[in-house]
Amino acid sequence: MRRRASPSSLRTSPSPPRRKVLALPGTTAASNDVKSLFECQECCGFVLPPIPQCENGHLVCRSCRPKLTRCPICKGQLGSIRNLALEKVADTMLFPCKYTSCGCEKTLRHTEKADHEEICKFRPYPCPCPGTCCKWRGALHAISPHLMQHHESVTTIEGADVVFLATNINIPGPIDWVMLQHCFGFHFMLVLEKQEIHEGHQQFFAIAQLLGTRKQAENFAYRFQLTSETRRLTWEGTPRSIDERIAAAIVKSDCFVFETNTAEFFAEDNNLSISVTIFMY
Structure with missing residues (x-):
């Protein structure tokens, strides 16, 4: 005699969560905590992939990196270390145009940001x-x-x-x-x-x-x-x-x-x- 399984005993494999696109400040999903993860320690702009860091984990953006030999926070060596984990997080984010203070309300993936800013109508x-x-x-x-x-x-x-x-x-x-x-x-x-x-x-x-x-x-x-x-x-x-x-x-x-x-x-x-x-x- 076969026994029918009760609903509570049935088990299904959970489907993988859908990858969400988060947004940084300037959007409805603003988060100061998330923003701080991508802040350059030198210029306070956004650090976008590839993301270099010092030996102690402090970040500098690609624009500031060639000008520095040591970390502006801990004075440690910068070298060629990349923060791969944060780069993956950046792939799920929308970043505001750097001309937000001039009136631009666009948010974009980091791969689109530079091209948009080159032609942004709010660019001074x-x-x-x-x-x-x-x-x-x-x-x-x-x-x-x-x-x-x-x-x-x-x-x-x-x-x-x-x-x-x-x-x-x-x-x-x-x-x-x-x-x-x-x-x-x-x-x-x-x-x-x-x-x-x-x-x-x-x-x-x-x-x-x-x-x-x-x-x-x-x-x-x-x-x-x-x-x-x-x-x-x-x-x-x-x-x-x-x-x-x-x-x-x-x-x-x-x-x-x-x-x-x-x-x-x-x-x-x-x-x-x-x-x-x-x-x-």
Whole structure:
């Protein structure tokens, strides 16, 4: 006679717990205790995999590690020890963007964090106006208002086809002319720089920069053109984004470059007019 097992005597293998994604402060599942586990002992930022530690277990982030020879807490050797256990914990976490204090509310896995921060719209940018010592820093959307309110020499003109007028181009020494062009819902900063390449030899460099991201800049092209009754000189290119330094493009001559005698040929009464057209793909 077979005996039927009672419900209390039945045993089943428990299913493995589902891996949860936890969240650090700045989310609804904030935990100061968890946050402290990932705090760099040098800069107080987050320590993300690979996670180096000293011989006594204190953590430093990858940015601080190359600058240190000893632990900032116990002065022990740093070496190449990794905290593998904490790295596994980090794989289950969501970390806040480092621009949280600027308004970003995103939380991300550590493998996505750096890529997001590179294009985060809350990332603070320095003032892009060349030829100034402006110390301002602010969000992307605040750059245009800053230029218009705090740089009186920067004028703004509407339209995809405009004339960029540089006055008194024969003024000795290096000089910058800057203008904002507004079209297609964006501001483009037009820059003409006169630089002394070596003694007695000056060149002009003209470039357009989108006050937007690299991805947005790829949707546009610009044309600079010098014209006279019998001559025409043209340059076309993709505008630099706000993430790319104008100075770097000028060093590489990756812009509209022309000699002083060329500028004088197209100038009228010491003023140079550059026709500018912005195209949207």
